[in-house]
Amino acid sequence: NAGVTQTPKFQVLKTGQSMTLQCAQDMNHEYMSWYRQDPGMGLRLIHYSVGAGITDQGEVPNGYNVSRSTTEDFPLRLLSAAPSQTSVYFCASSPSGILYTEAFFGQGTRLTVV
Amino acid sequence: GESVGLHLPTLSVQEGDNSIINCAYSNSASDYFIWYKQESGKGPQFIIDIRSNMDKRQGQRVTVLLNKTVKHLSLQIAATQPGDSAVYFCAENIRSGGNTPLVFGKGTRLSVIA
Numbered sequence: 081n082a083g084v085t086q087t088p089k090f091q092v093l094k095t096g097q098s099m100t101l102q103c104a105q106d107m108n109h110e111y112m113s114w115y116r117q118d119p120g121m122g123l124r125l126i127h128y129s130v131g132a133g134i135t136d137q138g139e140v141p142n143g144y145n146v147s148r149s150t151t152e153d154f155p156l157r158l159l160s161a162a163p164s165q166t167s168v169y170f171c172a173s174s175p176s177g178i179l180y181t182e183a184f185f186g187q188g189t190r191l192t193v194v
Numbered sequence: 195g196e197s198v199g200l201h202l203p204t205l206s207v208q209e210g211d212n213s214i215i216n217c218a219y220s221n222s223a224s225d226y227f228i229w230y231k232q233e234s235g236k237g238p239q240f241i242i243d244i245r246s247n248m249d250k251r252q253g254q255r256v257t258v259l260l261n262k263t264v265k266h267l268s269l270q271i272a273a274t275q276p277g278d279s280a281v282y283f284c285a286e287n288i289r290s291g292g293n294t295p296l297v298f299g300k301g302t303r304l305s306v307i308a
Binding site: 084113115120121122123124125128138170172181182183184185186187188 | 228230235236238239243283285295297300301
């Protein structure tokens with residue numbers, strides 16, 4: 081199994097540009113989430129989804145949109161990139177419900193906004 | 195503020211010694227805790243987890259201790275090796291009655307001195 085796959089691995093954007101970070105998982109997990117990681121900080125939750133068609137905001141949702149049309153995919157959209165969104169972005173998935181299992185992470189997307 | 199935090203941002207240990215990484219949490223409703231290891235340029239990798247109905251759990255060279263009275267979590271690594279050098283995060287969430295997003299601490303960087 082591929083697990084959680086994120087694309088692209090690296091991206092440079094100009095201020096004001098839009099783009100979509102892709103995340104796909106092949107483990108049939110219902111729960112998916114996006115985090116950003118800044119230097120010296122832990123992972124902060126942007127948006128998450130408990131299943132297809134359901135999304136919710138995390139700690140730092142401003143400037144980002146998500147959708148969950150399928151179980152496998154959970155894209156993160158930057159509507160108008162800002163330098164403050166320069167960060168490393170991680171997608172994670174896990175089984176939903178009361179299963180006590182860990183979340184699986186992708187390898188990350190390093191985004192630079194100039 | 196964050197409900198999960200770490201006492202020490204950096205930890206240096208001699209190869210072969212034991213390492214102890216600490217974590218404090220403030221949400222008494224959290225019932226599931228995970229330790230992740232993150233190597234440079236990679237996504238977080240699962241190390242070990244523990245449910246709130248346990249005080250201790252052991253894996254291969256790693257042990258997690260949970261003290262619910264003082265809301266404290268620790269990760270012990272036996273016979274630390276150079277390959278253990280990484281940033282370690284603790285994370286918490288609530289699994290019973292639903293699946294809340296993982297909340298991460300800021301991380302501790304472990305440096306192993308050969």
